[in-house]
Amino acid sequence: MVTPALAPGLDAHLVVRRGGFTLDLPLRIAPGETVALLGPNGAGKTTAVWCLAGLLPLAAGHIRLGDRTLDDPAQRIFVPPEERRAGVVFQDYLLFPHLSAAENVAFGLLSRGRPRREARAAALEWLERFDLQDLADAASRRLSGGQAQQVALARTLATSPDLLLLDEPLAALDVTTRARLRRSLADHLAAHPGPRLLITHSPTGAFLLADRIVILEEGRATQEGTPDEIRRRPRTPYAADLTGINLLSGAARAGTIAVDGGLSLRSAAAVADGPVLLTVPPRAVRLHPEGAPPTGAINAWRAVVAVVEPLGDRTRIQLAPPLPLVAEVSRPGPGTEPGAAVWVSIDPADLAAQPG
């Protein structure tokens, strides 16, 4: 295990040309930091992972991990993947079909020269951490999606990589499994001392797991910042569509959900007691002038407008704490200037809740 103080950070500028597509992405990740690379299909996210892993050489730019240069075409340096110590969890896991779960996890250790018995013991230990020790000798082909994802993660973590690369680790899972494994993933990421890059197209995953988000569109980074920064100030329509979603955490009890500011909200979705994650699209946050409160609304309260921001074909209105939601309108109505008091209402059907 690499000690936190000595873990190297990632300093990269990825330039690759494939067919008519060019990827030009500067990327810096400090040790212990998780960066999410968010973008639509074809933006170049998986390409970025392959470059960092050493499976695709750069056309220009560089990749440096700590004081090691992994790829630098100008200086004719290229370190092959087996020597990079960059661990990858692939989108479809790519567990070796002819090996069992434990053999998969032990693969990296055996490749690095550990004796067979030691490698197997370490593999079993890792499987225990994921509570999968009973599946140790199961054929990897027989594992369920969630189990395979965990084995793939264990396989990569077992080699103590300096750099951790995760390509859509939760994409292939159903909603319930995804939620459960997201928490487990968050724990394992936190325990990894080096830099971590997470590829995803799901904003929820990015917001919950990443310290910083980079939005990649057509091979170029269009925005970079903390999840909050991006959520509040998306710079492109894609960013706005994708990340401009409101995220609230709350506690559900007997059908009502308590959130910050002492408010209780109701969602149309059935929610079990316990912590929940609420999402509401900005377009569903209705604003009403102070003098005209919404009638018969279930979720309604008073708030103050903080910022009004025109963005292309729409206007985003940021509310002040304790519930700093973002509302989106095509044109700002009267009585919604910064500092104005407004009524906010959300239809329960628009308030999505998931176990959090």
Add this chain to the structure above:
Amino acid sequence: MSPDPLPARRAVRAPRGLLVLAAVGLALFVVPLIGLLARAPWSRLGSLITSPVVVDALRLSLISSAAAAALAVALGLPLAWVLARLEFRGRAVVRGLVTLPLVLPPVVGGAALLLAFGRRGLIGEPLYEATGLLLPYSIWGVILANAFVATPFLVITVEGALRHLDPRYEGAAATLGARRWRVFTRVTLPLIAPSLAAGTALAWARALGEFGATITFAGNLPGQTQTMPLAVFIALQHDRDIAVALSLVLVAVSLAVLIALRDRWWGRW
């Protein structure tokens, strides 16, 4: 969880024409075999197949075909890998050359081998002068001739399998720290094992039946280079019964090996 088996009424039905053609195809293989069995000298069979001619020929055939199959794997597998994975100019030409023995009449192949590796051959002559090593008239010549005709079968089968293998598995292995040779032996080979086995079986079968190249290059000497097919040919000229007996032995041995392999490997192909 497997679904309930379909009721017999709803079982898969093949188009009738297909079944008829399949039956004709099967007849193509079965009728000559029946002819062989019908003309066999059953009363003399016992003494015939234990005669030295037959025992020698069988021993030579089994040894040389197995060695040729091994050579086909040793040389053909790397060749298949290069053709499937490496991009280089002239790859199509190389692929064509590798499949040349498939279209060349075997006797022509044998003549070519002689011109290359015979005592007066392009490579054979300097080799002989330098080391005294002579390939024709020895079992090594038989093995070489057999390997020449058999290797293309293995190359074609394995190249196909490698092309269909998801190259990302090898990428994943590399990111886990495996060096290239380890990736090949621990990931690539196990994943193409069924095709490799099938290709080897094909190569072995082809080597076992090889005649033209063997007799032209390695010669024909009982106990040294006279394999079963050569023995059958010579026998046909003076004693049809021996020829039929030899043929039956060859058919029986081939079927036994191929059927034994089928359960282990072809099911998983």
Add this chain to the structure above:
Amino acid sequence: MTVKGIATLALAALSLLAPACAGSAEGDTLAVFAAASLTDSFEALAAAFEAGHPGVTVTLNFAASSALREQILAGAPADVFASASADDMNRLAAAGALAGGPRVFARNRMVIAVPAGNPAGVTGLADFADPGRLIGLCAEEIPCGRYAREALASAGVTPSPDSLEPDVRALLNKIAAGELDAGIVYATDVAAAEGTVGTIALPAAHAVVASYPIAALAASPRADLAAAFVAFVLSPQAQVLLATSGFEAP
């Protein structure tokens, strides 16, 4: 269909059948099976026969006499059989396959053949026992092989061959290419090789001369033509041709 039309058709059909019924020589094919060592000479003889019998085509099938014998016994459509050994011919006679008694039309002396220049310095039959030399013989099952062993046996030599070739031409080719140091072939083969092989004659005490019989086959549908061909091969004209190939008089 008019009566006239039917009559025309019938006449045409009859005229097609006529040659088969009459057994005439017009437009016929004669299938001659001949020993491999007769390749060059019989090709010349066939051409001469065709010239003398317009409309007749002679097709030739060359192989080892024993192979041809087996083919004939199995029912191959041959009209004439010219063998390099009396043994094969006698077996056919015993099976009743001949149309008449066989006649010897030529004799062929066995000789030692070596590559041009005799690189291995072969001097005689004794060298055939030398394991250090590459020795080729015809397979025992074919006449060339039997004659060779006859010669070696009479000289008391036990040969150590490196290959037993299935026909004499294959043996000759390997000697000519230098892939074998020596072999025993027919004198006519050496003549046909035109300088690519050298010859060493066998001493009179161990000489072996093969007798070549020829016969028409009983199953031939062209008995007259077959007999004509056999007669032609025995004629003085043919004998001259055979002599130029290296055959000796019967």
